[in-house]
Amino acid sequence: MINEKLPKIWYGGDYNPEQWEKEDWDEDVRMFKLAGIDVATLNVFSWALNQPDEETYNFAWLDEQIDRLYQNGIYTCLATSTAAHPAWMAKKYPDVLRVDFQGRKRKFGGRHNSCPNSPTYRKYAEWMADRLGERYKDHPGVLIWHVSNEYGGYCYCDNCAQSFREWLEEKYENLERLNKAWNTRFWGHTFYDWDEIVPPNALSEEWNGDSTSFQGISLDYRIFQSDSLLECFKLERDVLKKHTPNIPITTNLMGTYKELDYFKWGKEMDVVSWDNYPAYDTPESFTAMRHDLMRGLKSGQPFMLMEQTPSQQNWQSYNSLKRPGVMRLWSYQAVARGADTVMFFQLRRSVGACEKYHGAVIEHVGHENTRVFRETAALGKELAKLSDTLLDARIQAKVAIVFDWENRWATELSSGPSKALDYVNEVHKYYAALFGENISVDMIGVDEDISKYEVVFAPVLYMVKTGYANKVKEFVQNGGTFVTTFFSGIVNEHDLVTLGGYPGELRDLLGIWVEEIDALPPEEKNQIVVKKEAGSLTGSYECSLLFDIIHSEGAEVLAEYGSDFYAGTPVITCNSYGKGKAYYVGTCPDTEFLKDLVKTVCEEKGVKPLLNVPKGVEVTERSKDGFAYLFIMNHNSSVIEFEISEGTDLLTGDEFNGTVSLDGYGVMIIKK
Amino acid sequence: MINEKLPKIWYGGDYNPEQWEKEDWDEDVRMFKLAGIDVATLNVFSWALNQPDEETYNFAWLDEQIDRLYQNGIYTCLATSTAAHPAWMAKKYPDVLRVDFQGRKRKFGGRHNSCPNSPTYRKYAEWMADRLGERYKDHPGVLIWHVSNEYGGYCYCDNCAQSFREWLEEKYENLERLNKAWNTRFWGHTFYDWDEIVPPNALSEEWNGDSTSFQGISLDYRIFQSDSLLECFKLERDVLKKHTPNIPITTNLMGTYKELDYFKWGKEMDVVSWDNYPAYDTPESFTAMRHDLMRGLKSGQPFMLMEQTPSQQNWQSYNSLKRPGVMRLWSYQAVARGADTVMFFQLRRSVGACEKYHGAVIEHVGHENTRVFRETAALGKELAKLSDTLLDARIQAKVAIVFDWENRWATELSSGPSKALDYVNEVHKYYAALFGENISVDMIGVDEDISKYEVVFAPVLYMVKTGYANKVKEFVQNGGTFVTTFFSGIVNEHDLVTLGGYPGELRDLLGIWVEEIDALPPEEKNQIVVKKEAGSLTGSYECSLLFDIIHSEGAEVLAEYGSDFYAGTPVITCNSYGKGKAYYVGTCPDTEFLKDLVKTVCEEKGVKPLLNVPKGVEVTERSKDGFAYLFIMNHNSSVIEFEISEGTDLLTGDEFNGTVSLDGYGVMIIKK
Amino acid sequence: MINEKLPKIWYGGDYNPEQWEKEDWDEDVRMFKLAGIDVATLNVFSWALNQPDEETYNFAWLDEQIDRLYQNGIYTCLATSTAAHPAWMAKKYPDVLRVDFQGRKRKFGGRHNSCPNSPTYRKYAEWMADRLGERYKDHPGVLIWHVSNEYGGYCYCDNCAQSFREWLEEKYENLERLNKAWNTRFWGHTFYDWDEIVPPNALSEEWNGDSTSFQGISLDYRIFQSDSLLECFKLERDVLKKHTPNIPITTNLMGTYKELDYFKWGKEMDVVSWDNYPAYDTPESFTAMRHDLMRGLKSGQPFMLMEQTPSQQNWQSYNSLKRPGVMRLWSYQAVARGADTVMFFQLRRSVGACEKYHGAVIEHVGHENTRVFRETAALGKELAKLSDTLLDARIQAKVAIVFDWENRWATELSSGPSKALDYVNEVHKYYAALFGENISVDMIGVDEDISKYEVVFAPVLYMVKTGYANKVKEFVQNGGTFVTTFFSGIVNEHDLVTLGGYPGELRDLLGIWVEEIDALPPEEKNQIVVKKEAGSLTGSYECSLLFDIIHSEGAEVLAEYGSDFYAGTPVITCNSYGKGKAYYVGTCPDTEFLKDLVKTVCEEKGVKPLLNVPKGVEVTERSKDGFAYLFIMNHNSSVIEFEISEGTDLLTGDEFNGTVSLDGYGVMIIKK
């Protein structure tokens, strides 16, 4: 349980009373109660209010808010306010300001705007956390610490440059090893002095954000910047922990956000929390994947849904409303995948600045007679009824998908073979196929123990880190099924090619040699022609973009290309290795193929869908204390029917046995 | 009359004899006379010639040109040459150079390139105007002053930053009020010292030119920069006025140009002038709207068409020629909508630099045997015949459309609900519907008296400034018809939301409450289903992009949505208020709907088309001394026919009574 | 012969042993021998290795490599390593770093990154060449000098600014002439002091890379930067020449690369070399045109194919493999058009950094059992058999196409009439028509003697330099056929319009006056209606984009426009002038028209296709010592047949007489 003080699914969200007059506060509390809200995130962006100048700290307003809420039964998720420095600090200490990718020193503005290696920022952020910890360590209303907010963005300033050099010296010890790791003899970039190294941005090695002349330095800079921000988090965390060893600490993450290696971050947090903002055209499977990824950061431990909008966003191109029922549906989707909280941004809509058209529980109209409020209050009632039933319940997946940020960076920094290759998209294709079958999946990092799984997918496992190939081999040796794809096994963790033939360290496991990689524009199609039917795989499928030219070195050839000069050569292979199997998908297949592939490999290992349901219906299972809770979520707008053997709906108390119908956007939680 | 010295429609344009040899000058004059040209704009870009260094002024060349032209019957529109500083000034006083949106200090180059808050620029620009005023104050050839040229562009330099702070202090008096107006507690941007405020650009609060974290500062910076350039205009104007209180002063504007609040500018000018450059695909209605807008800057007072091309432009993507007859047609379109001059850029095509492929009266071939010259000369003859008949004639519109630059800026700076919302396009849709019906329209600012109109349209009246809601209510109370749309009544002049329910201050007038605003991608369509037929409104229409979810609070529901979860809820409403009516259009309708809407509301108020004519024929009316002059302009390339009761064509002297035919691109001016 | 030491078609490529361990070197040599490789390009990017600090030079590694290769029968193409400065130099002497188009001072990174006017760069680059010349002047393994690498890119730093001013003073002598040439009175840009002139970039006169306010300064800056880099080349060349007067010197060019005036460069090189990198969708005719252009730089002298990929590239969007046979086919295409070498980038694939996915003779797998290696080795054997047969053989073209970089720059810098006008595309359209007919073409500069040709095409000869019109007139007077197009004869070499009527100096030769130029968006089509059938020209064709409105002043009107207001006016004309003819194409015609046009004008002059072959088959002829060598290259993937009177295939020894068949991607070299 995140905090035993509130033994239920937390319900609430960001709250900024400091933007409002005292007369609004009572109205807020009245409506929070109506809506069943029991947690409010305070102090997210109040640094300038808390510290109006270098010497002065002012927390009276915060004392008052925490007290007032607590007295009304509402706990505080207490933020540290360090996600945007005060204007006075930017003016007095310009080192807090970042230098951007274009090499431009920024001026005061925006948020998430502090250089992570700024001495000033680090000093004052730590002091702020220290003062907050000291002040509120014994307050009964404080449920959890929310450090900073949505960490992100990179800096390229001179302080970062200097810290980068120190970080590199720590990592490589000497320049000879660094030069080797970065292959600097290419284009004569050999460094003879640490000071010759400059951050890779648009003034030096990079362009267009994702293009670089030297993958080595670019990859290291991403790791370094992610680490630098993580250092900032840890600074605050450690000082808070000193004051309140028993209050959990989090910071809100952003799903598949590119710039931070969240697996490293997850390890440092007591509980993972994240902000879920699907766009009007985001597939449900993509949201589901992000929930599973967030759950994976701490190996399955329940997480917090820290933010979602009750209705609409403001920063999309087209900010569509969540249709009636959809906010509830998506809230349960989070819970269904491991969330133990349902929280919003935000509780009251702001009156000015750039987020004023972002939905809130209390809209600009200010009263409770709105569709959004009614839906919020109805959900609040339901969550109250659920009490602590689901808290800490775990998902038992037998299938995992590997996701790795450094691999992602390396893939996206690669010059060639195809600009169309997008790591997250490729991973999502496999996830979506499993999602479509309602097979539970863990999204795991490369440090995760994989022996507990039956099937592990590692799409585009381009970078194979030290020891990882052996871990996978042991897994397969012992009977596991491993599935990987084109552009895997190519490089080590420095983005240096593993010589001797692709897929490098995975070559004997997969029983193949990839001689060449063809890359064609998206409109050029080839075919995956099944040679030997296996499970659901039969006939012919389409494929495109990348085409490995493969020699079997022992693997069974499941399918061959249908055309081009490599027609009749292997495209899908399966190698028996020890007690297990290793599959290789040498191209970008269509969704039909992926559907049949995941069915085939899962069935082989006895991994089955959680329930047979119509298309568009999502099913997950959380279990606890010997009970299983089956979440059935209808993403269709119309009613559907399906069969269920037996069970009781937690939400309605209805007992089922046979044909069940579920409304459009409806949700059931069947206890078995 | 702009200047009684030349009591006819002025005919001429920009002339740069300083770019040519003496031997060309006589040829110029010979051809000007052939073409009926009687006014030449001199000295637009001659600062470097006039002032070769800090100490020296040299006007001999200008004396000679003004004299020479005057002796040949050609008046001078005398520019002040301050639209591009000399290279020596940029080198010696870099404060004249701007800092751009990206935060880059510019170097010498281009034009319209001076920082409006540069002490050097202000000093020397004023001195230049002073010397010109002093020198030519008694010259009989000088018809009008043309200050600078096409003011525009923003600067973000330190001088501007400092001036901005002073401007803000003037406006807000104290930081508390500023912090409140900008809602700086959002994201902790509270300012404790004026010096902490920096200009909002790509280094601070903005990106992509139109995106901002803080609408408040961004809006104020636009007002401030528009004001700063206006200060520069006023500096020159005042010193010229001192020398020549009776010579009118103008500067050439650019229609719907985004960066300057032309309603403020119009107030400071004796006569409005503007440069009309439609692209190959600009609708005629859009040009018409810009003419009407320019006329509206001074509440209907005739304006100057300062520039148009006789044939083609150079800076469009595809610089198509004006088809034979089109230059004449478009010249009369200007006159038809209030212009008392027809002037070109330029009289002779330049031999080098970036405008050499811009059309001119005298082309590179240098003689008069060109289509362009023949058409120019033919028009010159016609204008001479018209003499002073049309001068000062006014357009009597009973319909107005509100246009407001601050509202436009706020709308375009808004984050959400839809990136597809474009203020000028939305206004133009309503204008185009009225244009299609040949109903005269005034384009008015928010300071305009509206009691004189029958119908006032205010599309996307997002920002309702202090007092404006009352003005509109009084108008409707007294019997007027008011039409507004989605995204109206939302904010006050600081872009702070009017709390308590949209459309804010207009809510009781409109008799509705807008609970939510849905935004969908352009391909998603809904329907406007007419519930109660009114006037021409019947059946069903398409709509898209934005969809207000409306509750009637007394308004009659004219139409409802046809689909989506708000099917059957109001989309078009009409509220009776006092003696008048207030219409609300809750979505972006198709053109058929707008056509039927404007017909309906105009017919209700007895406002009728000026004449029944075929499609593609534009009709306006100017009146003076008891006579009405009906302009009939055929934008089709082929001949059309229509009925006219009686009248005489000013251009041919033909008298009409019954069926009339008009050639493709033809024009008639019927005196009644 | 490039160097008589190796009297055969050189075969090899870039080789970077310094990126590899000693143990790899023997394997490299073993495989080079297997592949018939006899030349390796060393030292391209080894500056940092050669000179680890300011004082130290270290060539031991290079001694060892050159020796080792030579002992194994492999010659060295010895690069000077100055294409990327060492990191220590950038740190110690920032003047070596460029300022980019955006005005940003760059930091260390990338390649081709040195300011050409940096005193430090010039000093150390010259010293490096001096040391290399001194050290290797007597080494028998050194075949040729390869100065720097792929010169390119512009710099806008203060050193460049100062050098630019000096360069301008040299060119114009005084500011009066410069002001006149740049037409600076336009927009008041008159310069009174050389120091007022700043480089034209995004901070001053230019934007978007190709847009400018002043074509004069922008054109001069391009010439100046091309000259500055050429100065760098000459510095190294001269010092090398001093040491080794008999070893040829080259630098590798890049075909139609925009930024350098390669005709000037060709004059300074002993032999032209270039890097041929077609994308997956580059037409064969475009590659052929670039080969012909490279041959034209030294008036037909054979050139070197310095780089091509054996398989795929890494920096295209989609890096497709060269299909089996295509590498051979394209290698012969180079030889067929004048190359006396076939060389690759590179011999061994790098293990890290941005080119590791670029194909190489030795792939990452490291052995010879790859398709790529097999094809490389097979070609090596063939080239060995060809011995010196083809060396120095020349192409005898009777048709030339004029290509001029300054004209290209001026065309692309032009503001108006159409953004769709692309000089290289327009030239290629004419080239492609001739290529389709297998008519030999020389791509020539404006300095070339044209009296030797029967037909000269000069598409978009916008800029007519001093004396060029007379040269063309003399050519036509003596019986030649000249073909030019719209937007020709417009300006002189300063981009100042030739007044008095387009096409300026070409007007009497062409017998026409172009009164106006219409420009329409690409979707707007007109027709070329043949009025008088001539040769293959008959019926009607489509045209678009630009439409000259033409008056014949003696020229015969071959075709007229089919529509728009200039329907029935001339579009294609032919003027008899002396013994010859001058054709004018007043629009952008479709490919059918161009095909018929080139057939017509060539047939008139007795210029015939080299052979009648099916579509997709390329034919060229090189001749030497009284023999003709007909290259027949099948770009189709399937077999084709054609007739040949007699001849022997150099590659197979087969003798032919009658019907011959040629495999898909097959090549024949018929000796006659």
Ligand SMILES: [Zn+2]
């Ligand atoms: Zn930093």
Ligand SMILES: [Zn+2]
């Ligand atoms: Zn400024």
Ligand SMILES: [Zn+2]
């Ligand atoms: Zn430079």
